[in-house]
Amino acid sequence: MANTVLILVGTRKGAFVLESDAARKEWSLRGPFCETWPMNHVVGDPATGTIYAGGGNEWFGPAVWRSDDAGRSWSHSSQGLAYPEGETPVRAVWSLGLRNGSLYAGVEPAGLFESRDGGKSFSHVAGLREHPSRPEWQAGAGGLILHSMVLDPDDHDRIWVAISAAGVFHSADGGRSWEPRNSGTRCDFLPEDQRYPEFGQCVHCLVRAAGSSGRLYQQNHCGMYRSDDAARNWRSIEAGLPSTFGFPAAAHPRDENTLFLAPLNGDTAGRFMPEGKAAVWRTRDGGETWQDLRAGLPQHNAYLSVLRQALATDTLEPAGVYMGTTSGELYASADEGESWTQVASHLPGILSVETLARPG
Template identity: 35%
Template sequence: MSTALVATRKGLFTVSVDPAGTPTIGEPAFVGVPVTNAVRDPRDGALYASLDHGHFGVHLHRSDDDGASWTEIAAPEYPPKPDGVVDVNPMTQQETVWATQLAWTIEPGHPDEPGVVWCGTIPGGLFRSDDRGDTWRLVESLWNVPARAKWFGGGYDEAGIHTVSVDPRGPGRVVIGLSCGGAWRTTDGGATWEIAASGMRADFVPPELAGDPDTQDPHRLARCASDPDVIWCQHHCGIFRTSDNGDRWIEIEQAGPSTFGFAVAAHPDDPQTAWFVPAVNDEVRVPVDGRFVVTRTRDGGRTFDVLSNGLPTGASYDLVYRHGLDVDASGEQLIMGSTTGSLWWSGDAGDRFELVSANLPPIHSVRFC
């Protein structure tokens, strides 16, 4: 039996798939409430969910009984902006409000640092908890990097951290991805940070700025667990891969129908294998020719399989958000949810997909647990 958390615009669903491949969707939690992200902490089994109430702000909840009950925990809160500090979004020329607009991703820390949980937010702050989310503190070393003056929103008005990739080689080594502000790396638990986006390319700025690592828009980063120097990136302007933990990103220029998309999943054991869900381009965020497919490379990005077995045969306009695709620890099971509320599962690395539901709310995030 495998299980996944499916965070949607109208609640959090749990999907179970039995050994025969038959899926079951459980009763939703937080029904009617937008759930941005949900994850299980493999160290203690706790579930975390971030809710975006819209009217009533961002609130985080934790469950210690597999979702039977939830307890509200603290939400990340920014400190007061110091007097005299000018913090202007370069794109909007509006003052950035130091307040959590979205808890975009929650990520358990390294197994050797129990209790540590990371939270990436909009407007661009990374938060760390040392007590399972009971308290949070802004990682000021990242918030205060001079390059933040160049960050701007991608999809939202303000910049946001959507990926916190914990390096399995030891605590304190983390790579984050943010839209728009590139990728950043720490090796000392967040005390210091360095940009890790060289080689990425942006076509939404003048050509002379295309290579500026500080303004890249990686939509999502996915690391190979067994070869942690390998990280895949679905970027706003294409697909990139690093084999040196972000020292240098290499662009993959061909990937089936399109290199535009939001989601990426990395095989946990094979650094040559990753999955993507393409759409036309920035201006037309629908499948190419209305044909919804998944692309998979098994040779480091040199060639791609175009996977469609079990996916819609007619015109389809599903888009998969950046947290909408996940692979399990075996590298064989995939789960994928779309903006039109369709959810698919695969038990054979995408050779065939099974439709779990076509009638869920728009799906923000899926995660095996």
């Protein structure tokens, strides 16, 4: 049983760590770390307690930072995080994933790298950028970024990634070959007769449901979707939500039917929470119905925005839910979203939120 819970926060000016016991009522804050580099994603390895932070920009370049002591000290490396000479340089690391001793990094311009030595060096998983559709990939508003990855915990060869704005791609052979998996997701920004292309969708977030059923969820620029067949086909589950637009999604750690969202009011309407009233939305039935959760969240002049990796759950019982905003507030719920507490404020703009539960 976990005795300590960490909230790992990536911001525009470094990484932060919040710590609490299993009750999750009081939190202590440490940071900023990583020399205040922009940190797009901070994750923890539950097997070792190691924390990894990925970030950078066109000035700093890309790097992955590592801490083996819960964030008190850090080292970093960019070895191998580069494309061949003549290609557009890697600007930043945008997403991190851990599985079976491997650390994966999704980068901008969109591509995938793997480290087998704990982030000391990386090798390019070249098959993704060799896909025939690559010359037609288009950048989203935030750039051409690989921002989400799903690593099958039971099959080391299966990987799903999401790229803005190229769509979802899947590999069944460890990254040597890939296929687009976007059937059923629409592109409202294309002419009506082209709205369901093979690739080119603007995916905002891709997450795996608990269990081994093959269920995935995605928040798209153009709707909310669920797949029950490992992303071969998608169906809309946006009915009942206040908007078809948002960035993050967070899956329950044990229940495949429970998902949390933070919808925004639209891509051209300000990209803040509808009516300036903060809410996290939850489904308990795989997206058939939705409930807005507001207790403890601001309901007046709350023009908050939450980015694609800034909503997370923990593994405790009941599951905790955590949400970070671009204006630097961090909210926590220890009861699956029924009630919320602001546990940090005035942080730099929050880019990602993840959790790490550990003994001791």
